[in-house]
Amino acid sequence: MAGNTLGTYFKITTWGESHGKALGVVIDGCPAGLSLCEGDIQEYLDRRKPGGSRYSTPRKEGDEVSILSGVFEGKTTGTPVCLMIPNTSQRSGDYSEIASYYRPGHADFTFDAKYGFRDYRGGGRSSGRETAGRVAGGAVASLILKELGIRLCAYTKSIGPVSAAMDKFRAEAVRMTPTCMPDEESSAKAEAYLEECMANHNSAGGVVECRVDGMPAGIGEPVFDKLDACLAKAVMSIGAVKAVEIGDGCAAAGSTGTENNDAFHMENGMPGKKTNHAGGILGGMSDGSPIIVRAHIKPTPSVFSPQETINKNGENIVVQIKGRHDPVIVPRAVVVVESMIALTLVDLLFAGIPSRMDSLRQFYGSRRE
Numbered sequence: 001m002a003g004n005t006l007g008t009y010f011k012i013t014t015w016g017e018s019h020g021k022a023l024g025v026v027i028d029g030c031p032a033g034l035s036l037c038e039g040d041i042q043e044y045l046d047r048r049k050p051g052g053s054r055y056s057t058p059r060k061e062g063d064e065v066s067i068l069s070g071v072f073e074g075k076t077t078g079t080p081v082c083l084m085i086p087n088t089s090q091r092s093g094d095y096s097e098i099a100s101y102y103r104p105g106h107a108d109f110t111f112d113a114k115y116g117f118r119d120y121r122g123g124g125r126s127s128g129r130e131t132a133g134r135v136a137g138g139a140v141a142s143l144i145l146k147e148l149g150i151r152l153c154a155y156t157k158s159i160g161p162v163s164a165a166m167d168k169f170r171a172e173a174v175r176m177t178p179t180c181m182p183d184e185e186s187s188a189k190a191e192a193y194l195e196e197c198m199a200n201h202n203s204a205g206g207v208v209e210c211r212v213d214g215m216p217a218g219i220g221e222p223v224f225d226k227l228d229a230c231l232a233k234a235v236m237s238i239g240a241v242k243a244v245e246i247g248d249g250c251a252a253a254g255s256t257g258t259e260n261n262d263a264f265h266m267e268n269g270m271p272g273k274k275t276n277h278a279g280g281i282l283g284g285m286s287d288g289s290p291i292i293v294r295a296h297i298k299p300t301p302s303v304f305s306p307q308e309t310i311n312k313n314g315e316n317i318v319v320q321i322k323g324r325h326d327p328v329i330v331p332r333a334v335v336v337v338e339s340m341i342a343l344t345l346v347d348l349l350f351a352g353i354p355s356r357m358d359s360l361r362q363f364y365g366s367r368r369e
């Protein structure tokens with residue numbers, strides 16, 4: 001299987017399966033001297049781990065991270081950082097039946113088509129559990145961004161037909177509501193909608209939005225490694241994400257030039273923009289305004305209603321899925337989206353260092369003094 005690595009200068013490789021002994025991440029290119037302990041990473045993993053609310057799978061995972069390498073006396077050494085998260089709540093028996101058939105909306109059919117063999121326990125590598133390694137890596141990237149004054153805030157923008165009231169936005173509410181919505185009133189409405197879905201043995205989808213503040217202008221490589229292209233790839237690689245938008249996104253296609261262009265103006269002697277339809281990215285590079293990214297997430301494919309499918313013998317059958325599943329993926333995906341964005345930003349910040357001769361001269365010149 002190829003493609004388990006993301007990034008060029010700050011690179012992650014995730015490893016492990018849903019029902020294996022453990023899963024995790026190796027980070028290559030982490031600078032030396034970053035303060036790092038398990039607690040820094042655990043904080044992010046706790047936001048993702050299952051069992052946190054009625055709207056996440058009842059599978060109870062401790063998701064306790066161990067730092068296996070790359071840290072000495074509380075600081076990164078510049079060598080590969082390996083982070084491991086043991087799987088402690090596997091119940092492979094729940095999945096024995098799905099070895100013989102293909103769950104609608106899942107990767108079972110395509111895995112068999114590609115490899116002729118699959119780890120059917122919980123979806124193996126295509127399980128939502130794989131995202132634990134991404135979040136552990138994203139926690140390290142977020143610490144680097146914090147040191148550079150770059151802040152990320154992701155939240156649930158909508159679930160089914162219920163959208164968050166952005167005029168009532170409270171960052172603290174994101175960590176308190178079971179939906180990760182930024183206002184309690186909208187969260188209560190979304191919870192009522194989820195109850196209805198669950199009562200009907202159905203599931204729901206929704207949108208995660210992430211805002212990045214403090215990003216300097218000029219980050220992103222203007223051709224194939226555009227900042228928006230890299231963000232789209234990173235976020236789209238999360239299971240169940242079906243679309244990614246930057247700024248006004250799809251709405252820009254129905255807008256006019258005069259409406260959509262963001263007027264530049266000087267603010268306290270610095271270039272600024274009067275609006276931010278572009279979502280903080282122009283020509284594939286950050287423009288200094290907040291970066292706005294949205295991930296559109298499909299309803300959880302595992303629903304407990306009877307569904308038509310086929311088995312490995314090529315017979316049409318009706319199945320009723322068992323196991324432990326999220327009735328909505330969105331709240332648990334919030335920190336995953338934030339992590340993929342953090343990883344992308346760090347990689348492109350590092351890629352931008354040699355873009356000017358004067359900054360190179362300054363860096364290596366200062367080392368000779």
Ligand SMILES: Cc1cc2nc3c(=O)[nH]c(=O)nc-3n(C[C@H](O)[C@H](O)[C@H](O)COP(=O)(O)O)c2cc1C
Binds near residue numbers: 131332336
């Ligand atoms: C954090 C997270 C949790 C997930 N939990 C579940 C789940 O409990 N049940 C399920 O059927 N799918 C779940 N998924 C989605 C599947 O992994 C995904 O839909 C499936 O692998 C098919 O991939 P695709 O939707 O990208 O085509 C989850 C995804 C994420 C990111």
